[in-house]
Amino acid sequence: KAGVTQTPRYLIKTRGQQVTLSCSPISGHRSVSWYQQTPGQGLQFLFEYFSETQRNKGNFPGRFSGRQFSNSRSEMNVSTLELGDSALYLCASSATGIEAFFGQGTRLTVV
Amino acid sequence: LAKTTQPISMDSYEGQEVNITCSHNNIATNDYITWYQQFPSQGPRFIIQGYKTKVTNEVASLFIPADRKSSTLSLPRVSLSDTAVYYCLVGDMLRTGFQKLVFGTGTRLLVSP
Numbered sequence: 001k002a003g004v005t006q007t008p009r010y011l012i013k014t015r016g017q018q019v020t021l022s023c024s025p026i027s028g029h030r031s032v033s034w035y036q037q038t039p040g041q042g043l044q045f046l047f048e049y050f051s052e053t054q055r056n057k058g059n060f061p062g063r064f065s066g067r068q069f070s071n072s073r074s075e076m077n078v079s080t081l082e083l084g085d086s087a088l089y090l091c092a093s094s095a096t097g098i099e100a101f102f103g104q105g106t107r108l109t110v111v
Numbered sequence: 112l113a114k115t116t117q118p119i120s121m122d123s124y125e126g127q128e129v130n131i132t133c134s135h136n137n138i139a140t141n142d143y144i145t146w147y148q149q150f151p152s153q154g155p156r157f158i159i160q161g162y163k164t165k166v167t168n169e170v171a172s173l174f175i176p177a178d179r180k181s182s183t184l185s186l187p188r189v190s191l192s193d194t195a196v197y198y199c200l201v202g203d204m205l206r207t208g209f210q211k212l213v214f215g216t217g218t219r220l221l222v223s224p
Contacts, residue, residue: 004154035214042214042216043155043198043214045213088152090154090155091154092154098143098145098160099157099160100147100155100157101157102153102154102155102156104152104153104154105152105153105154
């Protein structure tokens with residue numbers, strides 16, 4: 001069974017640009033969540049999608065948005081990138097809510 | 112979600128048993144306790160989950176006292192590959208679904224030869 005797949009693995013962007021990250025959950029998992037991980041702030045919840053609907057949102061500015069498609073794949077978009085957006089972005093999927101399966105993440109560097 | 116407190120770091124040697132304790136004084140009746148492991152530049156990996164008493168799987172054991180205000184993750188005979196950050200999470204994920212998993216600072220375990 002394939003795990004959670006995130007693309008791309010690494011990304012370098014310039015301040016002011018926008019970026020889209022992709023996440024393919026484990027087959028059959030309808031819940032997808034996104035997290036930002038930085039050395040200073042640790043793992044912080046961004047948002048959660050379930051059946052194409054955003055179910056929860058963390059405390060991040062509106063520049064961070066996401067969506068989920070009918071096949072449960074999800075994308076996360078960050079507009080007007082800032083240096084502080086440099087982080088490891090993690091996607092996780094779950095079928096039961098008991099166990100969350102994380103992808104390897106996308107390492108975003110903003111220069 | 113209940114706030115958790117864990118030691119920032121722990122050191123151990125190969126072959127030893129490691130016990131990491133997590134404090135969660137404000138745990139609610141419906142909350143479960145879940146532990147995750149994370150290696151550098153990888154996503155966290157589920158280790159174990161429990162509600163009360165003791166839970167054991169092939170990787171670890173989880174001890175939860177009757178008042179549920181704390182829990183202890185026990186890793187038997189650790190190896191170098193167990194060097195990682197361990198997170199304790201508390202929440203009612205079964206009822207509310209997978210949402211707002213709150214990862215604290217975690218415990219950085221270093222296993223030496």
